[in-house]
Amino acid sequence: MKNYLTLLKNHSEVLYEHSLRVADLSNIIGSLLGLDEDILYRLQIASFIHDIGYIWFSEKALAEHMESLNEKEKDPLISIHLKRLEEMFFGNVLMKPYVDLALNHHENIAGTGHFKKKVLTLEDNILIISNYIDENIVLSGKQETENIIEYLEKNAGKLYDKNVVNAAIEALKIYYTEFDNGKFSGLALKSKTINLRYEGLGKN
Numbered sequence: 001m002k003n004y005l006t007l008l009k010n011h012s013e014v015l016y017e018h019s020l021r022v023a024d025l026s027n028i029i030g031s032l033l034g035l036d037e038d039i040l041y042r043l044q045i046a047s048f049i050h051d052i053g054y055i056w057f058s059e060k061a062l063a064e065h066m067e068s069l070n071e072k073e074k075d076p077l078i079s080i081h082l083k084r085l086e087e088m089f090f091g092n093v094l095m096k097p098y099v100d101l102a103l104n105h106h107e108n109i110a111g112t113g114h115f116k117k118k119v120l121t122l123e124d125n126i127l128i129i130s131n132y133i134d135e136n137i138v139l140s141g142k143q144e145t146e147n148i149i150e151y152l153e154k155n156a157g158k159l160y161d162k163n164v165v166n167a168a169i170e171a172l173k174i175y176y177t178e179f180d181n182g183k184f185s186g187l188a189l190k191s192k193t194i195n196l197r198y199e200g201l202g203k204n
């Protein structure tokens with residue numbers, strides 16, 4: 001696993017840190033929902049690899065992709081990074097449970113996601129929402145939580161599992177903290193991530 005993380009880190013620091021934050025957020029959501037350790041572990045590994053298919057793109061293509069995150073579902077890079085993910089682990093029985101979970105991160109329960117899957121597990125929902133949250137809070141550069149919370153509440157039961165949404169909103173408030181004004185706007189990232197801290201990268 002470490003090798004895949006190194007691969008990701010060497011290619012793109014942004015994607016690497018995003019993946020670690022998605023892992024953290026998934027872990028917090030899963031813990032709030034009282035999920036078992038083995039499920040939390042599966043979520044962690046799936047989070048680490050979910051965007052690994054992007055290592056086949058240049059930094060420039062990735063940067064452009066980040067800028068157009070709003071129209072992300074139409075972006076051809078979505079389709080390609082999922083295909084690459086599948087190819088990279090093709091025939092790898094050990095990685096299959098994690099790859100299967102990671103492949104669903106652009107779905108939703110309304111069936112309007114990338115593969116149009118409707119039947120999604122709790123784990124799928126957790127990874128989907130964690131990825132959505134970090135993309136829109138951090139990768140978008142907006143660093144705002146209010147509209148994300150509003151969006152999630154509006155789509156609870158429609159695009160995403162209701163219980164996961166509730167836990168995710170709670171997790172989001174724990175994980176992405178405010179600067180100094182006591183409101184969830186103008187927030188800063190809380191000391192990088194739990195996973196980053198494990199690696200001793202949390203302090204500049």
Ligand SMILES: [Fe+2]
Pocket residue numbers: 050051081105106
């Ligand atoms: Fe993705």
Ligand SMILES: [Fe+2]
Pocket residue numbers: 018050051131135
């Ligand atoms: Fe992602």
